[in-house]
Amino acid sequence: MTKTIHGTQPRNAGEPPIAADMTDAQQQAAILAGALPYLRRYAGDTIVVKYGGHAMGEGRLADAFGHDIALLKLVGVNPIVVHGGGPQISSMLERLKLRSEFIDGLRVTDQSMVDVIEMVLSGSVNKQVAELINRAGALAVGISGKDGGLIMARKLVRTRRDPDSEIEKVIDLGFVGEPEKIDPRVLYALLGSGLIPVIAPVGVGADGETYNINADTAAGAIAGAVHATRLLMLTDVPGVLDEHGQVIEELTAEEAYRLIREGQITGGMIPKVETCLQAVRAGAKAAVILDGRVPHTCLLELFTRAGPGTLITA
Numbered sequence: 001m002t003k004t005i006h007g008t009q010p011r012n013a014g015e016p017p018i019a020a021d022m023t024d025a026q027q028q029a030a031i032l033a034g035a036l037p038y039l040r041r042y043a044g045d046t047i048v049v050k051y052g053g054h055a056m057g058e059g060r061l062a063d064a065f066g067h068d069i070a071l072l073k074l075v076g077v078n079p080i081v082v083h084g085g086g087p088q089i090s091s092m093l094e095r096l097k098l099r100s101e102f103i104d105g106l107r108v109t110d111q112s113m114v115d116v117i118e119m120v121l122s123g124s125v126n127k128q129v130a131e132l133i134n135r136a137g138a139l140a141v142g143i144s145g146k147d148g149g150l151i152m153a154r155k156l157v158r159t160r161r162d163p164d165s166e167i168e169k170v171i172d173l174g175f176v177g178e179p180e181k182i183d184p185r186v187l188y189a190l191l192g193s194g195l196i197p198v199i200a201p202v203g204v205g206a207d208g209e210t211y212n213i214n215a216d217t218a219a220g221a222i223a224g225a226v227h228a229t230r231l232l233m234l235t236d237v238p239g240v241l242d243e244h245g246q247v248i249e250e251l252t253a254e255e256a257y258r259l260i261r262e263g264q265i266t267g268g269m270i271p272k273v274e275t276c277l278q279a280v281r282a283g284a285k286a287a288v289i290l291d292g293r294v295p296h297t298c299l300l301e302l303f304t305r306a307g308p309g310t311l312i313t314a
């Protein structure tokens, strides 16, 4: 049986109450005052945010996201954004009449596709995400994982057991890569100049070849390398759900692997949770899986008592 971990201590606590008889302006002031302990808690910290391709399509949500990231920077947090772009890549490939196929949530990427994928991720999508933040009053700089040797990648080798022969077979995903080494110097240079790095999940191999990297994986590797205080993974569910459909507030590695074994965590949530665990093992303090469909989800997670997603620790 799965167990829901509901912490007895609220993850975020301490703000003064907001009374119903307050004017709107007083309520706003109380909300700001209530955020003070959290602002103090995260001041100077690095927060890595994975922003998926689906969320970008919705104008209001995208604007709220840009504002959240700008606000984080303005209150002294160092945000780093790693974006996806799955739907945007798919629509460009369709326009070019190139068919793509997914295996275990990863896009099989042949030579003819990799240039298109790089163009979409490091070109239009990357600039669009940086622009969302710039429009909100902060300074974001869009880079690719290839810039400054940020993401050195190698070919991802996937194997699958053949159900008939029980033999482990290698599946060729083409130019799908996994981060081999992260060199964060370019990120520190940007952060040190008051800029917000916005990263496209593309990596470079030892021979200069380009690799398409799943954005969750890239975000996890970067969060680990910079020892981020939080890795925020925005997705399309409120968090990791238990068998009653309730959000599990906190998840340890042991509990997470048990839920995977028991079939409570399935599909795309498996690599997401595994990426969070890897990030934590590599040096991030904690990761949170949270609902990217909720406006201002990053602010809710970091600066309010609600802390709505699933917190994953070692």
Ligand SMILES: Nc1ncnc2c1ncn2[C@@H]1O[C@H](COP(=O)(O)OP(=O)(O)O)[C@@H](O)[C@H]1O
Pocket: 052, 105, 216, 234, 235, 236, 237, 239, 240, 241, 242, 264, 265, 266, 267, 268, 269, 270, 272
């Ligand atoms: N225990 C679980 N809790 C929440 N979501 C789960 C769980 N198990 C499987 N999922 C699935 O994982 C999906 C999120 O993974 P994915 O589709 O890869 O997200 P994204 O596209 O945001 O990267 C959810 O929409 C849900 O269908």
Ligand SMILES: CC(=O)N[C@@H](CCC(=O)OP(=O)(O)O)C(=O)O
Pocket: 051, 052, 053, 054, 083, 084, 085, 086, 087, 089, 105, 106, 107, 117, 176, 177, 201, 212, 213, 214, 215, 216
């Ligand atoms: C290898 C692989 O699958 N790469 C992804 C990269 C983009 C991504 O991950 O975007 P989302 O976060 O929006 O899904 C792809 O080609 O779609």
